[in-house]
Amino acid sequence: MHRSIYFFLLFLSAACEPEDWSKPGNLVPLTADQNASVPSQQINGTLLHVESYGTPTDPIIVVIHGGPGGDFRSLLNAKVLADDGFNVVFYDQRGTGLSKREDRGQFEDKGAIDLFIEDLDKLISLYRFGPEQKVFLMGHSWGAMLATAYINKHPENITGAVLAEPGGLTWPQTEDYLSRSNEVKLFREAINNALVPEAIIAGKSQHEILDYKASFFSSYENAPGNTIGNEGEYPFWRNGAVSSEAMNEYADKYGFVFTSNLGQYTTEVLFLYSERNQAYGRSWAEQVSAPYPTVNLQVVKNCGHEMFYFGWSDLYPKALNYFNQLK
Amino acid sequence: MKIKKFLLIILAAFAHCSLFAQEVNFRGLDNTKHLIGVQSGADYGSYYGISYGYVWRNRLTPIVIGTEFTVPFGNNLVDDWKSRTSLQAELWHYNSFSISARLSSTFRRYNSDLATLLNIGSDFTLNVGYVKPKWSVVALANFDKPIVTHVENKLLKEYYPAIKDGWYDESGGNYKFGVRGQISYKSWNTFITVGKHFGKNFEDNPTLPFFAEVMVQRRL
Numbered sequence: 001m002h003r004s005i006y007f008f009l010l011f012l013s014a015a016c017e018p019e020d021w022s023k024p025g026n027l028v029p030l031t032a033d034q035n036a037s038v039p040s041q042q043i044n045g046t047l048l049h050v051e052s053y054g055t056p057t058d059p060i061i062v063v064i065h066g067g068p069g070g071d072f073r074s075l076l077n078a079k080v081l082a083d084d085g086f087n088v089v090f091y092d093q094r095g096t097g098l099s100k101r102e103d104r105g106q107f108e109d110k111g112a113i114d115l116f117i118e119d120l121d122k123l124i125s126l127y128r129f130g131p132e133q134k135v136f137l138m139g140h141s142w143g144a145m146l147a148t149a150y151i152n153k154h155p156e157n158i159t160g161a162v163l164a165e166p167g168g169l170t171w172p173q174t175e176d177y178l179s180r181s182n183e184v185k186l187f188r189e190a191i192n193n194a195l196v197p198e199a200i201i202a203g204k205s206q207h208e209i210l211d212y213k214a215s216f217f218s219s220y221e222n223a224p225g226n227t228i229g230n231e232g233e234y235p236f237w238r239n240g241a242v243s244s245e246a247m248n249e250y251a252d253k254y255g256f257v258f259t260s261n262l263g264q265y266t267t268e269v270l271f272l273y274s275e276r277n278q279a280y281g282r283s284w285a286e287q288v289s290a291p292y293p294t295v296n297l298q299v300v301k302n303c304g305h306e307m308f309y310f311g312w313s314d315l316y317p318k319a320l321n322y323f324n325q326l327k
Numbered sequence: 328m329k330i331k332k333f334l335l336i337i338l339a340a341f342a343h344c345s346l347f348a349q350e351v352n353f354r355g356l357d358n359t360k361h362l363i364g365v366q367s368g369a370d371y372g373s374y375y376g377i378s379y380g381y382v383w384r385n386r387l388t389p390i391v392i393g394t395e396f397t398v399p400f401g402n403n404l405v406d407d408w409k410s411r412t413s414l415q416a417e418l419w420h421y422n423s424f425s426i427s428a429r430l431s432s433t434f435r436r437y438n439s440d441l442a443t444l445l446n447i448g449s450d451f452t453l454n455v456g457y458v459k460p461k462w463s464v465v466a467l468a469n470f471d472k473p474i475v476t477h478v479e480n481k482l483l484k485e486y487y488p489a490i491k492d493g494w495y496d497e498s499g500g501n502y503k504f505g506v507r508g509q510i511s512y513k514s515w516n517t518f519i520t521v522g523k524h525f526g527k528n529f530e531d532n533p534t535l536p537f538f539a540e541v542m543v544q545r546r547l
């Protein structure tokens with residue numbers, strides 16, 4: 001009888017054991033280093049979540065997600081380009097999405113952006129069979145900024161680029177855009193949804209906890225009435241809280257200029273802005289794209305900033321037409 | 328089932344509100360038995376709320392048993408809220424210099440399309456300052472400790488079906504450091520509090536780094 005009570009109490013205490021916020025897999029998905037079933041590639045000293053669709057010998061389109069600290073889940077509509085004769089390569093950048101977490105120091109270092117450019121360069125080398133195989137970049141938001149940083153450094157490697165609403169191509173320009181796109185409206189429900197969890201989950205350094213908390217913070221830009229015109233939430237795997245925060249601090253500290261060599265890149269780029277993003281618009285798109293010698297500027301209709309997810313039906317034919325012309 | 332859960336939450340909140348939290352000037356209590364206040368401020372977003380305090384007089388020192396209930400501004404009135412129950416007393420004074428402390432239990436609810444969080448916590452505040460019957464200026468230090476939280480993921484569960492709902496253990500805490508000024512007029516007090524808060528590790532700090540509150544209080 002006593003033994004039964006003992007086992008019952010033991011069972012009860014086990015059942016009441018609270019979960020650990022930082023236990024891998026509890027609140028955010030396991031990353032490539034924690035889950036062997038996540039498609040990945042060892043690149044430039046880290047393990048990146050990489051997925052490719054299409055025939056490996058076809059022209060390559062590398063799809064580059066936003067953030068910093070986002071992932072490519074909301075860009076997966078673009079895998080349809082594999083049926084149009086392209087090898088479409090998606091990757092989660094260093095330290096975010098399902099890629100392996102990395103120490104904050106990597107993103108705070110003065111060479112952090114160069115590290116992102118190197119990752120992209122190594123990824124292209126991995127998938128490219130030779131210099132005759134054409135390589136396109138297709139970047140969204142921060143991904144379009146990173147694509148520009150790459151073209152600025154290696155213009156000879158890139159056949160063409162689709163750039164969707166890069167905030168800016170220099171840090172002062174990006175700050176200007178962010179001051180409009182992330183305008184704080186203190187009395188809105190959106191600010192509660194983004195910030196109240198910080199009263200409950202606070203002062204912890206474990207990446208898993210920070211990533212989970214970042215899910216709430218990132219919802220701010222998708223709330224009803226948001227400035228950037230998003231219809232609502234869109235799917236993601238994991239916000240890389242550490243890489244996102246550290247890269248913002250990096251930009252604040254060191255700044256960046258991705259335009260110093262763009263004059264060399266005479267190929268036409270397809271520069272897209274969305275119809276509903278009130279912080280962007282045609283005049284800002286003209287200003288940001290100006291350092292490129294040849295620009296094809298187009299609006300993606302019936303969507304806001306998250307145009308790969310909410311505006312794909314209008315984006316797709318524009319992008320396909322562009323790729324086919326340069327293919 | 329949902330209605331039952333909702334009623335339980337409401338009952339828990341009101342049970343929590345049956346004792347009361349309140350800002351106090353211990354020099355200006357006189358024969359006050361009750362303190363009723365309304366407040367508004369910014370602290371992880373913007374909020375407004377009500378508070379009540381009962382002054383328990385005993386042989387040692389008056390103890391104020393108080394509560395407050397606050398909700399953030401926004402479209403959904405009761406999706407997020409916080410209630411606090413506290414015991415507050417003056418620990419030491421010399422002429423007008425005073426040290427008082429407040430020990431509270433807190434109960435918070437957060438709700439959005441992503442998840443619902445129900446948190447039970449505690450906080451401790453130490454006030455040190457100059458307190459006259461008609462006015463006061465004190466420095467305050469506070470530690471807000473979330474002890475246990477029930478997590479129910481919604482949209483996040485659609486994105487990641489293996490996500491684990493349930494009770495989660497302690498999740499850090501926030502420090503607050505600030506100043507509070509107070510003036511009295513007849514049976515009314517006005518308190519203004521401003522300060523800065525930090526995460527427990529002084530690294531993971533709240534996005535909105537400052538807090539501020541205005542409270543108008545009636546003494547009865």
